[in-house]
Amino acid sequence: MARRIVELLRTGQPDESVTIQGWVRTKREQKGFSFIEVNDGSSMAGLQVVINQTVPGYEEAIKRLSTGASVEVSGVLVPSLGKGQRIEVKADSVAVFGEADPETYPLQKKRHSFEFLREIGHLRSRTNTLGAVFRVRNACATAIHQFFQDQGFLWVHTPVLTASDCEGAGEMFAVTSLNLKQVPMTAQKEVDYSKDFFGKPTYLTVSGQLEAEIMAMAFSNVYTFGPTFRAENSNTSRHLAEFWMVEPEMAFCDLEGDMDLAEAFLKHIFKQVMATCPEDMEFFNARIDNSVLATAENIINTEFERLTYTDAIAQLQNAGKTFEYPVEWGLDLQSEHERYLAEELFKKPTIVTDYPTEIKAFYMRLSDDEQTVRAMDILVPKIGEIIGGSQREERLDVLERRIRQQGLDPADYWWYLDLRRYGTVPHAGFGLGFERLVQFMTGMGNIRDVIPFPRAPLSVEF
Numbered sequence: 502m503a504r505r506i507v508e509l510l511r512t513g514q515p516d517e518s519v520t521i522q523g524w525v526r527t528k529r530e531q532k533g534f535s536f537i538e539v540n541d542g543s544s545m546a547g548l549q550v551v552i553n554q555t556v557p558g559y560e561e562a563i564k565r566l567s568t569g570a571s572v573e574v575s576g577v578l579v580p581s582l583g584k585g586q587r588i589e590v591k592a593d594s595v596a597v598f599g600e601a602d603p604e605t606y607p608l609q610k611k612r613h614s615f616e617f618l619r620e621i622g623h624l625r626s627r628t629n630t631l632g633a634v635f636r637v638r639n640a641c642a643t644a645i646h647q648f649f650q651d652q653g654f655l656w657v658h659t660p661v662l663t664a665s666d667c668e669g670a671g672e673m674f675a676v677t678s679l680n681l682k683q684v685p686m687t688a689q690k691e692v693d694y695s696k697d698f699f700g701k702p703t704y705l706t707v708s709g710q711l712e713a714e715i716m717a718m719a720f721s722n723v724y725t726f727g728p729t730f731r732a733e734n735s736n737t738s739r740h741l742a743e744f745w746m747v748e749p750e751m752a753f754c755d756l757e758g759d760m761d762l763a764e765a766f767l768k769h770i771f772k773q774v775m776a777t778c779p780e781d782m783e784f785f786n787a788r789i790d791n792s793v794l795a796t797a798e799n800i801i802n803t804e805f806e807r808l809t810y811t812d813a814i815a816q817l818q819n820a821g822k823t824f825e826y827p828v829e830w831g832l833d834l835q836s837e838h839e840r841y842l843a844e845e846l847f848k849k850p851t852i853v854t855d856y857p858t859e860i861k862a863f864y865m866r867l868s869d870d871e872q873t874v875r876a877m878d879i880l881v882p883k884i885g886e887i888i889g890g891s892q893r894e895e896r897l898d899v900l901e902r903r904i905r906q907q908g909l910d911p912a913d914y915w916w917y918l919d920l921r922r923y924g925t926v927p928h929a930g931f932g933l934g935f936e937r938l939v940q941f942m943t944g945m946g947n948i949r950d951v952i953p954f955p956r957a958p959l960s961v962e963f
């Protein structure tokens with residue numbers, strides 16, 4: 502049975518017989534023997550293999566082994582004389598599965614730009630950086646489930662197809678029920694896709710929150726973790742058309758409880774990833790952004806800043822600098838404003854609360870003055886908004902009024918209003934943009950490089 506390279510690097514002992522499988526990163530031919538470095542994706546470092554010319558089929562194997570070729574090696578572990586590695590494999594047998602023609606294989610031993618790598622999305626996961634990103638992404642997902650499971654939250658699966666626009670922003674992708682069985686493949690691009698889903702307008706979900714609220718009214722504490730979709734045509738380094746969101750929803754909880762949970766949650770994820778992926782995090786710090794480790798430290802050990810939107814506006818007006826977008830009570834914060842607060846002023850995650858009613862969604866709880874709602878956004882350096890959440894409106898009459906005010910039809914939300922009719926409680930939740938988290942943690946400049954298959958305007962290749 503083949504062993505994972507990460508385990509061998511950590512605990513492998515000289516004289517152990519091992520088999521490894523993976524892809525060749527580098528090959529160095531010497532007189533009478535060759536070195537190859539084999540990587541199986543389990544860690545940044547590969548395992549060095551020394552192949553002596555006495556190994557059966559040596560000449561042929563060495564000819565076929567080049568960067569990118571797939572290989573299985575059996576042999577024994579021996580102490581390594583090479584720098585930076587404790588052990589290596591002395592090969593007894595080498596089997597080449599597939600060659601990678603050096604004339605055409607695009608990933609050669611040099612640094613490629615991320616723009617170039619996006620053009621070869623099917624191969625880029627084999628690079629050091631994208632490998633580290635996807636291992637950290639996995640570690641974040643694991644830490645998220647662990648955090649909620651440890652506290653008794655139920656993971657609920659909310660639908661991708663929906664009839665309601667949770668955010669009321671109209672940024673939905675419409676779904677068609679067109680049956681393409683009768684249409685030849687070659688003609689499928691010409692078809693009229695405007696027909697809706699079996700006669701009822703249906704969309705890809707922008708958020709699982711409304712359904713999570715349903716489940717929280719039965720299980721108290723729940724969370725969702727799944728893909729969400731936004732038909733916003735923003736070609737920025739922080740927006741995707743398809744992204745993953747984590748949305749906890751807690752019954753018997755107010756905005757303070759919501760903020761406390763969000764802060765503990767982010768701290769837990771960073772702590773966990775630092776413990777499970779130290780090499781990858783050090784790599785990001787050395788090669789991508791030299792503030793990555795300091796940022797992790799800052800998240801884990803510093804209390805987040807908390808201030809109201811009204812105070813944030815005052816801070817921005819007194820910043821002594823001009824922003825591209827106007828700063829005025831009642832206008833939404835732009836990412837330059839968010840970054841000023843978190844990056845320059847407070848230099849740590851900053852929670853802004855109590856936004857103007859006018860600029861927020863219908864479900865947020867109205868404050869007594871009716872000018873603001875009990876909303877909170879968590880802003881972080883370099884990214885801006887990473888979490889958006891609120892206490893929800895639990896009063897039937899107020900919610901009905903807010904739905905009408907926003908030009909929506911209460912009849913479409915009868916089931917949501919029922920939750921306020923039967924056993925309503927104060928409740929709250931938030932949504933974490935999963936890719937923004939991974940981007941923030943790794944220091945990667947573009948959100949398209951932290952999701953294996955980015956979907957943004959004009960980027961859907963396969």
Ligand code: 4AD
Nearest residue numbers: 708710740741744748887888889890930931932934
């Ligand atoms: O602030 P948003 O729109 O909030 C909601 O959807 C609420 N229903 C969440 C809740 O209370 N349960 O989105 C939440 C987060 C944002 O803070 C941001 O991190 C991320 O989702 N996000 C995006 N990430 C990538 N690409 C996009 N186009 C995003 N839009 C939002």
Ligand code: MG
Nearest residue numbers: 878886888889
């Ligand atoms: Mg938001």
